[in-house]
Amino acid sequence: MEVDALTILLTIAIAAVLAFVKLSKSEPDIHPLLLDQQATVAPLRGEGESAIHRAKSVPAGSSLVKVPLERIRTLHDVWQNGLAANSTGRCLMYMLQNQFSYVGESYEHVDKRIGGFGTGFIAETKLKPRTETPVGIYAPYSQESFIAQQAFYRYGFVAVPIHDLRSSELLIEIVNQTKMKAIVVAQKALPLLLQSLKDCSSIKTIFVAAIYVSEEQKRIAAQHGARILKFAEVEYSGSSEALDAVKPEPSDIAMINYNTKSTSLSKGVVLTHANLVAAMTGFTGSLPGAKKFTSKDRLLSHFTNGDVIGTWMTSAMVMAGGSIVFPSGLMKNVLHDCQATTPTIFASTPIILEKIHEALDTTYGAGSSFKKAYASKLALLDAGRVTTTSLWDFIGLGEVRSRLGGKVHLVVTTNPTKPETLKYIRAAMGIHVMATYGRTETSGIVTSRNMFDYSNDAHLGAPVGCNEIKLLDDPEQRYTSGDQPSPRGEILVRGPNVMKGYYKKPNATATSIDSDGWFHTGEWGSLNANGTLELLGKKKKVKSEKAPSSPVHEEFKE
Template identity: 70%
Template sequence: MEFDALTALLTIAIAILIGYIKFTKTEPDVHPLLLSNQSNATPIRNEGESTIHRSRTVPLTSTLERQPSDKIKTLHDVWQAGLAANPTGRSLMYMLQNQFYYKDETYEQVDRRINGFGSGFLAATGLKPMAEVPVGIYTPYSQESFIAQQAFYRYSFVSVPIHDLRNKEFLIEVVSQTKLKAIIVTQKTLPLLLESLKECSTIKTIIVAGIYISPQQIAAAAEHGAKLVKFVTLEYSGLSAPVDHVKPEPSDVAMINYNTKSTSLSKGVMLTHANLVAAMTGFQSSLPGAKKFTSKDRLLSHFSNGDVIAVSMASALILVGGSLVFTSGLMKNVLHDAQATSPTIFASTPIILEKIHEALHLSYGQGSMFQKAFAAKKALLAAGTVTTTSLWDFIGLGEIRSKLGGKVRIVVTTYPTKAETLEYLRAALGVRVVSTYGRTETAGTVTSRSMFDYSTSAHLGSPVSCNEIKLVDDKTGGYKSTDEPNPRGEILVRGPSVMKGYFKKPNATATAVDDGGWFHTGEIGEIYPNGTLEVLGKKKKAKNTSESP
């Protein structure tokens, strides 16, 4: 009996020791040497320029990545791959009729809806595919806008997401430039569109994502020669009269994005299927092998239709058969949406992440137990470890993690997000953060910070695999590639994700993209010795200069 008791005591002691080691893990998640050199750089440089930097995964002798495989060349191909990978798996989650109830749909169900809407759209509008016809999407990021975009990819139309939903002048300017004949709206955006129809006379079909259209609204549209039709009506009518797919080519324009403002002129960025597939591939390749998206992942995104990075992330998830969550769109419901849907990938703008940080800190940050736990987790972070299995996660931080649904493993955000917010997410919530920098003209992503880089440095990582960057001297601002301790200058980007050009603005296109294919971002950067990029701000304009249309 003494032997048995001693054995039991030793077993308990060993278990406690193993648990203690696990709970107090201090080994870094990745060896520091792997973070000391994060990009490949050319051995030589031109006068007035830095060396050219590209992803560590792309050797200098190789071509930049364009697509994940020979079969995936367009966004139409991306959906077909996801459908084949997980036909009966969950595809979409969305709030039903603005109530706190989320509905699930499988890939097969959503595919039928896409076919139905696309066929119904063709019949209702009389528009012909394969003519690069632009169609407006004047809605928040929602299941309807997603289905519409997928239908446009399927029938070779060009989507025009109008991200500013409250600016009448912006709406009129976009419609007048693109000569939209059809547009998708919600019941909230419909009134402003009806007010603008006199100046938007090209619009003949208004598709309403909602359950009610009033007789007064129908009459107001008819007064300007436009008709109103419900989104769901097109879905159902198209199912009874399906139209064969008219697949796009990689070089076809998929989107004209007006999420770019320059003085008083709005510039529509033309992005081809090849551009968007390249950006998706670059983002996907920036994730470490064990952390890449899988069919088990669920993405909750707070980006708008005008944020192209949302297309890259959604496409990367669709490609492997993962699922998407469409939120209520209300700031007050951000945490509720996460708790109700339990996402594994949480993508959000800096403003929303900072609001979440403030709200959680206000609710939990004053307690002594939280302060001790947070201090301990920050010490682990400084040692290179992000974890949810430390002793402090069980004692003082479990409830906070549940506020984002309890399953988030990656947060994706953009420049500029406050350093203290990033620290809070990594330490208090135990999630890894991917910070990105991009432009609409580069299909949303230029660089991506390693999710294992927990330093307080302000850099935004190295180039993704579909593009390369360099800095050129900026005489107006006094930034030079020969600056010490690090080269500084205007950020230039080249690769298959760089836009086709600005819509109907050849002079502006020629100014932005030079003969070498380099896009001039108009932003100043600094390249660190480890090959990462910090964005310092916008380039100062020289006096007595104006932009050509």
């Protein structure tokens, strides 16, 4: 049977219309009713308190989540799980020094490096494993800081991350408070450390992540009773006969975390392996099934080893056997880093996300095709849908999405991020966003905003599965649990992610964590009818104690 040209054209036209309808369908990604109640609310509440709120997956009377699997109870177990899941797969990606190209290393190779550095570290320092000895990491987020941190987890030392590279005063205070005998330092931070050594008498061994160390630098260190060793040489020296792991227990201290962005030293937050594994578990448990991390995922994160969120984000990726990108460290290179490494998960601070939005809007925002495509995608977003398969994604938005490498399907950030930026990421780029709220004292997480909640409401999301929250009346502020339409008060948090305490400050610990295990955040909040938390302000000056989340780190400035 012959088919004339008109029939063919009609068939093509009908197919195009059907495709347009299918690709531009506006059914929401989640039923709206599921967003109307995002938490489990206890039926009873104490006097002067709101009801206790939990994740919907953890009803009242059940245990809060602590571990992802029974065999994964420490950060060392997290590494072992990733190694077993993807031993020959890519683990780390980092830039070659003075070259703008990335190289990758497998889990097997990185495992040998961890054992090699840990063994060399023990041989050079003569420090005994699993004695909870504090060791400094005064380096940006890099392959060396990652290797060092994993080695400390493997052999039972305590990581003390320091990511401020400007203030000798803060460095001296942290060193003297922890009495650390050894420190891993970046090349650019070495001069400041050497200037501070006269006031840091406990430091005896300095491991420098550098190709070159001058004789003058070695001489200055020796004047103050310290040795300088190259990180790579120590790693190599221990790699031939690496020591067996000295496995930590969940209750062992993994990290003492300081927020060194403030102008004065904050309290050292003592976090155990159990705390950090619980935080990681709480976060991964809030991911929908289709968005769970796998060995095919790749994380590019701007949260450094000094940010607790950086620790559990990296741990979540390692546990799945995925790969980790260490970015170049310059704000102007953020988009190039993404294009060179094609991450699937992009974790960054609100400020960096807002700068990306500004840069892309400047480049593409004036184009008529972009304006039409973006308006149509905003309409889909208002209807509850984030997608990369509408016709508009192919017509006007493909290049915009490619600027983050083209494969990112999830952005993880902290609160608050500008609504305009969140809209842009979801609509123009077709990427889901999860925003979290946390404190250093809660291992960097308390709540997480539902991935499918695209509203402009200023809430912080509902509790994650590792902790529960409630509000305590504050008569001075006139915030009470009986306030309408929402209870208000000081935010209290309890769960296995809550810190062990403040380092060598028992009185401060007792003031912050009450006899029932509730951590008093010093921040006001309200609990919305749908179970989400909204932040109202600070009850007292806690800026120096708050989890480092929003500010742009020194290494990510221009």
